[in-house]
Amino acid sequence: MKRTTKALNDITTETTQLGQLEPGVTLQERYLVLALHGAGGMSSVYRARDLHFPNVTKTVAVKEMINMATDPAMHEMIVRNFEREADLLATLSHPAIPRIYDYFTHESSSYLVMEFIDGQDLEAVLRDSEEFLAEDQVVKWAIELCDVLNYLHHHKPQPVIFRDVKPSNIMVDGYGSIRLIDFGIARIFQPGQKGTMIGTDGYAPPEQYRGEASPPGDMYALGATLHHLLTRRDPRAEPPFSFSERPIRDINDKVSPELEATINAALSYDPGDRFATAEAMKASLLSVAKETGILVSPRTAASAGQPSNEVQEVWSFECEDELRGSPLVIDGVVYIGCYDNNLYALDAKTGEFIWKFATEGGIASTPASDGELVFVSSEDTRMYALSGKKGTLAWTYYAGGPIRSSPVVSEGHIFVGADDARLHVVNMFNGSAAWKQEVAGPIRSTPLIVDERVYFGCESSDFYCYDFRGELKWRFGKAKRGITSSPILVDGMLFFGCMDWSLYAVEAEAGWQIWKFRMGRPTISSPVFAEGRIYTGCADGRIYAIDSKGGREVWHFQTEHQVTGSPTIFEDSIFCGSVDGSMYCLDMRSGRKRWQFQTGGPITGTPTVSDNRIYFGSNDHRVYALLT
Amino acid sequence: MTFLQRIFGKAPTDLEQTSPDGIETAPLDPAAIGGAPLSNHTLVGSSQSTGVERAHNEDALFALLGSSSGEDSIPDFGLFVVADGMGGHRSGEVASALSVRSVAHRLAADSLLQLFDLNGSAEGLPLQDVVRRALQDANQSVVSKVPGGGTTLTTALVLGKQMTIGHVGDSRAYILTPHEAKVVTRDHSLVNRLVELGQLTESEAAVHPQRNVLYKAIGQGANLEVDVETHPIPKNGFLLICSDGLWGVVPDEEIQRIAWGADHPQAACDELIRAANAAGGPDNITAVLVYFPST
Structure with a gap:
């Protein structure tokens, strides 16, 4: 026979179908x-x-x-x-x-x-905040919690063990002070006594599962609560006692090593290795506050100076207007479109100018190439085929509206979407239209072509799958806003972002929605995949890593402004630009920053890696090449 | 065993078939393992036994497989559930049966029935949320109707080329390919967790008094966190969902050998149950095995 843990009298925000009292009774x-x-x-x-x-x-x-x-x-x-x-x-x-x-x-x-306590519990505080909670705030609460737990543990005639310290049982009142609520499972402590297992999984100490309750158990649950507050990782969604697998500073490097060490001591597996009393933990927290100075001058850490460039620039090249698109690097040549209407061809090694080709509109897309030809789409409503070597025009294709989608080459054809609400399929060799498909709105997402199927998003909020004959296989209509992000396909699943603040995972065969990951703002960034994770940027300023099978956040990295470009993966690094003007290099597995390179304007395009160099454009009019 | 018996999992009272004293199958030719595909169709088998030592069966299962063909055909779909109940006064068997029925009902209504909607305009939740809610609803039902009862529950919802697995407790889902048997669920067992942490050795765990304590189960109260993952279906491979009466007794290599050695998943399931009983049958045994063809 099995047994299980029980969480009784658990005040949460979950509603039940119980017959509740009506106001006025x-x-x-x-x-x-x-x-x-x-x-x-x-x-x-x-x-x-x-x-x-x-x-x-x-x-x-x-x-x-x-x-x-x-x-x-x-x-x-x-x-x-x-x-x-x-x-x-x-x-x-x-x-x-x-x-x-x-x-x-x-x-x-x-x-x-x-x-009646007029305030919010810490679970709600966490839910309603977008950023990590500040260390000084968390330390102040922790000290107050030590005070009240110390009071309970010294209660006469018998100590009281609270046994259920967790964010939803801690209120912050109108004065910013903490209050402990829900004494439903607190118990008078009689040394050596065994009881039934109750408590909330995720926060409860290991010995509580054996029915043991003691002051160090409350210290553990307090440590678990602080870990949750500082990392935003809910321990109920993780295996029990796994805090050491999620070191606080790996997730939130703004936390001081001193505070991390104090919390780690509280989270020791063996009760004997923890703080024996709440007083001891409070003393440790006070010394953290003293050493890091957070109780003296809060938030000094936030005023760090300008980020320095920690990586070597190989070359940069100045154009005449903003570079919003992304480069194509092939056979030692960088091709990149600019808002000065030109497509530039630069020597990838030296950054020297090779040729430029003038279109009549800004270029916000990524060029494509096949053999000798380079294809570029422009806001002047045209797509151009140029010789890669000289930049001479092979053919021009006219769409009925600006083209902001990037061309894709497959089976001798170019696939591109346009603001005329059509997907255009063009013969690669002579520029004649093979077929066009009208949809519900402009197409700015770059089509994905796999196994004779074309997948693309639309500004109407629809996502389409057509076959090569132009026959609709399915349409996904559950997104709420435009889909500018370009899809990727991994193991039969499509992933794409949407302006409705979500990243969608949709099964590719018939278009069933498998999961949806909610972010803090709209996204037009296109996701990438590696090692079971999806990486994407968002206008909330974050670069996210999301588990591809379960749709859960693994980590996020906060930049100083919107992330509208897309990440690029090279070896175990993520490269991604931000509107804050920096190109970031992050450790793909942990999300920790390896370096940051500051340019003079927002970076809205996607970097390209080739021969251990990273190439990208910035709105400061420059194309950069950096060492990876 | 009739089709309905198989669907509703009541047949295993037919102990003759699953008894360790039953007819031995011929030894398998090792060369056949991982060899030619079983079939060009999706096939399912399921089997259950009270075991040798237990008086009651607290396990429950549900298996449903659908396929269609023709112009505008519906992709293959399937719904498979295994639950292993716990709690005194027969509340374990009530909890597992209630949960299986509740999950099957929710998933059929919120996903499968929408396949037949000719308008195709169903405003549905993401499938993972449908699965998560189905298990959370079952949890609420058990909390309010079976106090003191609880159950593990592992379900797989197959739609086309993807299967979405919802899981709580220590029953398991395996993906069997010709090369390996891979567990795709995590056991929510306290003792297993202590072994993972190096606090207990495997041999200590085997005799640990709390070895049956789960840290997550249907019936545990508010805020049930459900593990939900979507995997591509294994081409020329199996999905196996089973209770710990099978995986705790029959080694993975043996499970792998039996699955690939039989000519139909039903025969393999019967053989798996027989192997668990032959090894002592200390607990209720339930297995659902689904074969997916290579194309």
């Missing part, structure tokens, strides 16, 4: 229910008004436990748990612990009336 002719405040598996919390104070509005929290258990033993256990929480709270007096005012049972429900 009065309990005990005294507590007027105003609104539902939160609900968990077995209990609901309401904001209510105490009518014994008619002249002022005294707001209280009413915690209701509806006992749905049909099994009498279970029913009784739930009631006893509730009574225990009431009895325990009644004996406690500490500024970080809510006061209890009343306790009663009505029909099949039991109620606790407590101090």
Whole structure:
């Protein structure tokens, strides 16, 4: 027979189908229910008004436990748990612990009336923030939590072990102070006593699974909570006791080594290796605060100077306008389009000018090549085929609108989308149209061609799959905004970003949506794949690594501005530009920065790697070649 | 075994077929292992046994395979579920049966039935969210209807060339290719986790009093985190979903040998159950085996 862990009386934001109290109901002719405040598996919390104070509005929290258990033993256990929480709270007096005012049972429900805390729990704080929480803030909370845990652990006649320290049980009140809520499973500690396993998986210490509860167990759960707050990695989504596999500073390098060491000590597997008391942990936190100076002058770390260029420039070449597109590097030549309307051909080794070809519009796309020919699309509504060596014109193809999609060569044809809402398929040798397909909006995404199928996104928010005869195989219509990002295909799955703030994983055969990853802003960056992960940029300023099979974030790296270009992978590095003007090189596996190269303008294109060099354009009008 | 019995997993009371004392199959020719493809079609087998030592069966299974052909044909689809219940007073078998039914119902309604929608305009969630919610719904049902009960649950939803696997607990999904047997789920078992951490040796784990404690299961209360992953279906390979009554008793090499040695997944499943019972049958045994052709 198996057993499992139980999380009882768990106040969370999850709603249940329980019959909840309607606003306006009065309990005990005294507590007027105003609104539902939160609900968990077995209990609901309401904001209510105490009518014994008619002249002022005294707001209280009413915690209701509806006992749905049909099994009498279970029913009784739930009631006893509730009574225990009431009895325990009644004996406690500490500024970080809510006061209890009343306790009663009505029909099949039991109620606790407590101090109403106007604030947010830390799980909500995490959810509502986009950045890492600041170290000084987290240290301040941690010190306050040590104070209240110390109070509980020294409670007379018997110590109280809270046993369920986690972000959703910690409130931050209107004064920015922390309050510990939900004493549903706290227990009076009798040394050596064994109990049943309860607690929240992810935060609970190993010995709690054996039914042991002791002060170092609360230190572990506090360490787990701090780890979650600083890394934004939810331990409930990870294997138990795996914090050492996710070192804090690997994920958030703004955290000081001193704080990381303190949290690691709290998270020791063996209770004997942790802080023996909350006082000891508080002392360690205070010395962290002293050494890093965070309690003295908060946020000094943020004012770091201009990033220095930590990598060697091989050459750069100046054009006459912004470079928004991406280079093609082939046979020792860099081809790159510019907003000065020219396509440039430069010597990849030296950066010397070879030729340029003037179109009549800006070039925001990436050129393509096949054999002797180079193909480039322009906002002047045309696509040009040029000789790669000399830049002389072979043919011109006219679309019905600007072309911002990049051409793709397959089977003797060029596939390109245009703002005339058509996919154009053009004979590579003579520039004649093979077929065109009209869709619901402009096509700026670069088509993907695999196994005689064409996949592309559309500004209408549709994503299409056509076969080589121009017959629609399927259309994906679940995205909410335009799809400018270009798709990739890995193991039968398509991945592409969307302006609706999401990255989509769609099965390629019939267009079923498999998962969707939500980001902080729209994205037009095109994803890349390596080692089971998808990498993409987003206008929220981040470069993300996402597990391709499960759609979960592995890491993200925050740049100083939007990331509209796409990452490029070379060996175990990710190269990606940002509108903040820097080209970043990150460790592909951890997301840690290897170097950063600052240019004089936003970088919106995608870098290309060739012969251990990285090539890209910047809106400072320059094309750069750097050593990888 | 009739089709309906197979679907609803009630047949294994037919102990003659799965008894260790039953008819021995002929030894397999090692050359046949990983050899010619079994078939050009997707094939499924499933089998279950209470085992030798247990009085009750707390496992549950569901297997459904569909295919169609013709103009505008629907891609192959399948829905497979294995659950291993836990808890006293028969609550384990209630929890596993309830969960399997709940998950099958949700997944059929939210994914399979939409395949037959001629308008094709179904406004659906991502498949992984459908699978995740199906398991979370089952969790809510068990929490409210079977207090004290819990169950593992591993499900695979096959649509076309992809299969989405939802998993909680220590039943397992394997992908068997001619070269290897690969576990694609992670056991949510406390003792296994302690072994991973180097806190216990394999031999200590085998006799550890908490070896059956799961840190994640259907029925555990609020906030169930479900593992969901999508894998391409293995071409000329198998998907195996089984309870620990099989994988804890029959070594992976033996599972691999039996799967590739039989001429149909049903025969392989029967043989897998027989092998587990022959090794002592300490627990309930459930196996669902799906063969995918090379094209």
